[in-house]
Amino acid sequence: MIQFDKVLKAYGALQVLKDLDFSVDNGEVVSIIGPSGSGKTTVLRVLMTLEGIQGGTMYVNGEPLNKMNVDGQLVDASKAHIRRIRSKIGMVFQSFNLFPHMTALDNCNESPIHTQGKSKAEATEESMRLLEMVGLAEKANHYPSQLSGGQQQRVAIARTLAMHPEILLFDEPTSALDPEMVGEVLEVIRDLAKSGDYTMLLVTHQMGFAREVSDRVCFFDGGKMVEQGKPDDLFGNPQHDRLKQFLSKVLEAG
Ligand SMILES: Nc1ncnc2c1ncn2[C@@H]1O[C@H](COP(=O)(O)OP(=O)(O)OP(=O)(O)O)[C@@H](O)[C@H]1O
Ligand SMILES: [Mg+2]
Numbered sequence: 001m002i003q004f005d006k007v008l009k010a011y012g013a014l015q016v017l018k019d020l021d022f023s024v025d026n027g028e029v030v031s032i033i034g035p036s037g038s039g040k041t042t043v044l045r046v047l048m049t050l051e052g053i054q055g056g057t058m059y060v061n062g063e064p065l066n067k068m069n070v071d072g073q074l075v076d077a078s079k080a081h082i083r084r085i086r087s088k089i090g091m092v093f094q095s096f097n098l099f100p101h102m103t104a105l106d107n108c109n110e111s112p113i114h115t116q117g118k119s120k121a122e123a124t125e126e127s128m129r130l131l132e133m134v135g136l137a138e139k140a141n142h143y144p145s146q147l148s149g150g151q152q153q154r155v156a157i158a159r160t161l162a163m164h165p166e167i168l169l170f171d172e173p174t175s176a177l178d179p180e181m182v183g184e185v186l187e188v189i190r191d192l193a194k195s196g197d198y199t200m201l202l203v204t205h206q207m208g209f210a211r212e213v214s215d216r217v218c219f220f221d222g223g224k225m226v227e228q229g230k231p232d233d234l235f236g237n238p239q240h241d242r243l244k245q246f247l248s249k250v251l252e253a254g
Helices: 040-047 079-086 104-114 120-133 149-161 179-195 207-213 231-236 241-253
Strands: 002-011 014-024 029-033 055-060 067-070 073-076 089-092 167-171 199-203 216-221 224-229
Touching (some): 002 040, 014 040, 029 040, 029 207, 104 120, 216 231, 224 231
Parallel strands (some): 167 199
Antiparallel strands (some): 002 014, 002 055, 067 073
16 A cells, blocks of 8 residues: 655655555555654655655555656656655644634644535535544634643644545644643544554553554664564564663663
8 A cells, every 4th residue: 555665755864764664455554653753754745745756756556646647658757747646645734723813623624625626515524524533523613722632632633534545644643732631642543543444653651542442563763764663563572672672761761
């Protein structure tokens, strides 16, 4: 479903992803863990095409994302090609990124109406269903400033789902939240993971949650995937020293 083939991402002289080979199967739930600066967010941002890459190819559903096929040749992708492929992907950010001047409902309606051309009535019906699903139907007419962090993040998830993505990317979706709000957001993500409806890639510092919901966990360090495995294997029997050190540090920190 998602494939990185020798992907190179650099900021100036700093190589952040180094010939990264990495893939996620259809319907698979994969967590990415690793130290700060290891390139976890970058993996999501380049896949979302928020950042360009300097080498390699990314594929979504077998189709190249940053390249396209023209007369049997792979050439740099056009904006329209990138937009088409990217429409299969939705991303939830650490900092919610809701439009502050719009209600929860209008945040959810915005893209379906303006990029997918849905009628307001049609978009509203779907958005209300999604707000209901994340437990916020009664807050539909509230502005982000009138919602708690956990509620804002649940609206952000509903807004992402309103675009009907096949792939969901989460970048530390609970790390900006007060502890008492973490659970309500994890509950929504857990339900999405269990539904089997989405291919999911989740960057998280919450090892317990990664272990619980993932089919596979990948440990990144220094722009490379150093180790991957089934959650119980990776956490229960880590092989690489760097992973062992990382786990002992995060588990110590609680
Ligand atoms: N826009 C940018 N310009 C320059 N360097 C950047 C930029 N964005 C990220 N970097 C660098 O790329 C490296 C990887 O960053 P990235 O955000 O992917 O790390 P991360 O694993 O998500 O870390 P964290 O756990 O702290 O979120 C870091 O060294 C970071 O400083
Ligand atoms: Mg990050």
